[in-house]
Amino acid sequence: MGEFNLIARLVELVEESRDAEASGDAGAGDGGAEIVVASGDDAAVTVPRGVTVTSVDAFVEGVHFRRETAPLSSIGRKALAAALSDLAAMGAMPGEAYVQLGIPADLDEAGSIELGTGLASVAAANGVAVIGGDVTRAPVLLLALTVVGHAAAPEQLVSRSGARPGDVVAVTDELGGAAAGLLLLDRPELGVGLEDDVLRALRRRQLEPSPRLAAGRALAACGATAMIDVSDGLGGDAGHVAASSGVRIVVELTSVPVQPGAGQIAQAAGADPWEPAVAGGEDYELLVTLPADALTEARAAVERTGTALTAIGEVIEGADVSLRQADGSEREASGFDQLRR
Amino acid sequence: MGEFNLIARLVELVEESRDAEASGDAGAGDGGAEIVVASGDDAAVTVPRGVTVTSVDAFVEGVHFRRETAPLSSIGRKALAAALSDLAAMGAMPGEAYVQLGIPADLDEAGSIELGTGLASVAAANGVAVIGGDVTRAPVLLLALTVVGHAAAPEQLVSRSGARPGDVVAVTDELGGAAAGLLLLDRPELGVGLEDDVLRALRRRQLEPSPRLAAGRALAACGATAMIDVSDGLGGDAGHVAASSGVRIVVELTSVPVQPGAGQIAQAAGADPWEPAVAGGEDYELLVTLPADALTEARAAVERTGTALTAIGEVIEGADVSLRQADGSEREASGFDQLRR
Numbered sequence: 001m002g003e004f005n006l007i008a009r010l011v012e013l014v015e016e017s018r019d020a021e022a023s024g025d026a027g028a029g030d031g032g033a034e035i036v037v038a039s040g041d042d043a044a045v046t047v048p049r050g051v052t053v054t055s056v057d058a059f060v061e062g063v064h065f066r067r068e069t070a071p072l073s074s075i076g077r078k079a080l081a082a083a084l085s086d087l088a089a090m091g092a093m094p095g096e097a098y099v100q101l102g103i104p105a106d107l108d109e110a111g112s113i114e115l116g117t118g119l120a121s122v123a124a125a126n127g128v129a130v131i132g133g134d135v136t137r138a139p140v141l142l143l144a145l146t147v148v149g150h151a152a153a154p155e156q157l158v159s160r161s162g163a164r165p166g167d168v169v170a171v172t173d174e175l176g177g178a179a180a181g182l183l184l185l186d187r188p189e190l191g192v193g194l195e196d197d198v199l200r201a202l203r204r205r206q207l208e209p210s211p212r213l214a215a216g217r218a219l220a221a222c223g224a225t226a227m228i229d230v231s232d233g234l235g236g237d238a239g240h241v242a243a244s245s246g247v248r249i250v251v252e253l254t255s256v257p258v259q260p261g262a263g264q265i266a267q268a269a270g271a272d273p274w275e276p277a278v279a280g281g282e283d284y285e286l287l288v289t290l291p292a293d294a295l296t297e298a299r300a301a302v303e304r305t306g307t308a309l310t311a312i313g314e315v316i317e318g319a320d321v322s323l324r325q326a327d328g329s330e331r332e333a334s335g336f337d338q339l340r341r
Numbered sequence: 342m343g344e345f346n347l348i349a350r351l352v353e354l355v356e357e358s359r360d361a362e363a364s365g366d367a368g369a370g371d372g373g374a375e376i377v378v379a380s381g382d383d384a385a386v387t388v389p390r391g392v393t394v395t396s397v398d399a400f401v402e403g404v405h406f407r408r409e410t411a412p413l414s415s416i417g418r419k420a421l422a423a424a425l426s427d428l429a430a431m432g433a434m435p436g437e438a439y440v441q442l443g444i445p446a447d448l449d450e451a452g453s454i455e456l457g458t459g460l461a462s463v464a465a466a467n468g469v470a471v472i473g474g475d476v477t478r479a480p481v482l483l484l485a486l487t488v489v490g491h492a493a494a495p496e497q498l499v500s501r502s503g504a505r506p507g508d509v510v511a512v513t514d515e516l517g518g519a520a521a522g523l524l525l526l527d528r529p530e531l532g533v534g535l536e537d538d539v540l541r542a543l544r545r546r547q548l549e550p551s552p553r554l555a556a557g558r559a560l561a562a563c564g565a566t567a568m569i570d571v572s573d574g575l576g577g578d579a580g581h582v583a584a585s586s587g588v589r590i591v592v593e594l595t596s597v598p599v600q601p602g603a604g605q606i607a608q609a610a611g612a613d614p615w616e617p618a619v620a621g622g623e624d625y626e627l628l629v630t631l632p633a634d635a636l637t638e639a640r641a642a643v644e645r646t647g648t649a650l651t652a653i654g655e656v657i658e659g660a661d662v663s664l665r666q667a668d669g670s671e672r673e674a675s676g677f678d679q680l681r682r
Contacts, residue, residue, distance in 0.1 A: 036495045042430040043396035048389050055384035058441040060479045089383040100399040100485045138401045144441045144485035146397055154377045
């Protein structure tokens with residue numbers, strides 16, 4: 001399959017998905033750039049308004065996903081969702097995407113279309129126009145995404161570096177589901193005793209996360225001082241904010257909202273029940289710091305976007321991250337890699 | 342090696358290379374966007390002026406290069422040069438780059454730095470700021486580049502679709518060197534009887550091509566009607582322009598400037614001497630169409646950028662590409678893949 005075929009087909013799939021979208025207010029390309037030349041020339045040409053926010057994210061088979069456990073449409077969905085999550089964490093409006101695909105010999109045209117269909121559905125649901133790409137042969141399946149977002153002015157965006165002592169630390173929705181879902185995909189027997197809908201939600205969190213774009217913009221508008229998406233794990237990502245902002249972040253573990261079933265799956269795997277939520281990553285929720293007096297308004301604004309905001313700790317002077325357990329003791333912010341071994 | 346280390350090191354390498362550059366007028370980031378937040382946050386933030394031109398290009402070990410024959414610094418150089426060549430073909434001013442790297446287990450930190458040093462030298466030489474990236478493990482070495490260029494207005498850019506009957510077809514510098522250089526890297530014995538400096542120039546053309554950014558802008562300013570970079574081969578790329586513009590392109594083969602030695606290498610490999618120039622690709626020269634009365638001025642403007650412009654044919658009504666040989670017969674526009682078998 002040629003480069004022009006697959007990228008052109010992907011552009012069509014986005015159009016089709018967009019037309020099929022129930023929500024009428026998210027049109028592809030509405031994010032702040034006029035698209036002059038899209039896929040098919042040497043480069044895409046846009047006329048951006050205001051500020052441009054750009055993030056790149058690569059997904060490699062065997063490293064980020066396995067075709068044995070993840071359907072192709074989920075691989076496409078998750079890759080774009082994870083890339084867009086970086087725009088959510090800046091408080092940007094999503095605009096355009098560029099898709100580089102490496103297609104292995106054992107993936108046929110139908111498989112490539114399935115991958116593209118998943119990706120296109122996330123693009124359409126979030127008002128993203130796919131306007132360029134590159135397709136090549138590769139030894140394993142590769143996806144390298146470039147996503148571009150927009151804002152009217154730099155001041156509307158939220159970096160990792162603005163957390164101040166006295167700020168509240170909060171997180172959207174629930175954590176731990178993606179890591180538990182991954183364990184479950186590898187070892188379905190870990191789910192014995194849990195309800196089917198709980199197991200389905202855990203697998204779905206791993207396979208098809210949603211970027212919190214509307215929540216990110218709402219938090220930015222409510223005065224968020226720092227924001228990051230939870231991709232590496234709560235401990236690690238809080239550490240990035242602490243380091244960038246020059247502060248210490250104290251998380252009360254008992255306040256962390258954990259997705260139902262995640263603790264049980266971890267325990268069934270012989271790990272601590274907090275491990276998926278604290279060290280798992282890939283939940284793509286937003287970790288945010290806010291002035292304490294902005295919390296009530298921020299919670300209401302995030303709820304209007306269809307999810308929850310939970311205060312889980314505070315910013316103090318110092319460095320690093322402190323994860324405080326129920327008995328007052330400190331927990332190590334270990335990585336998820338240990339859990340999977 | 343962590344993601345933040347290598348991308349941060351790459352940004353430093355660009356700074357160092359830029360400081361070492363003799364030419365003082367090509368500063369990284371001069372291309373038309375103010376850079377607000379670079380590498381290290383969730384996304385990079387820029388304030389572009391005018392029009393933004395974006396291209397993505399992926400390079401996969403075993404498909405686009407082999408570490409057995411290409412030094413790591415050349416792999417880095419060529420990947421960015423090839424990506425920037427797409428901006429050259431639009432007549433854009435280069436601005437920013439985002440670098441996604443997949444690092445295999447057998448590539449150590451020193452090797453990654455060597456790769457980055459090559460890439461950084463091309464960035465610095467062309468006034469490009471590397472402001473974001475992503476590093477991951479991968480089964481083979483991967484580079485996925487996103488390059489962003491700028492122009493004051495869409496009218497300053499040149500697409501593939503504006504060629505008109507009566508236009509002259511011209512090409513910058515010489516063709517065929519990259520394909521001959523690739524044959525030579527695989528089979529050094531093909532070079533027996535050729536001068537050392539001829540062989541060196543052929544290998545260099547394959548390993549370290551230069552993007553024709555200044556020539557592209559000069560041609561755009563002289564009224565180029567369509568432009569493309571010769572990455573797939575003269576026949577194939579002329580075909581893209583013909584298809585996009587709805588015209589027929591007639592190339593006089595005897596007029597095509599061929600890099601010295603390329604014909605001999607092809608003959609030593611048992612192929613037609615025109616094969617590298619016509620079907621080889623990877624030369625990253627510009628193929629341009631111009632009104633006939635603009636040719637003299639365009640030739641002078643391209644010469645001021647340090648290279649040549651040669652008229653090789655004309656645009657007529659119809660479709661497809663015609664490659665006319667010395668005896669008036671037509672040549673098939675075959676792909677280079679046949680030559681390598």
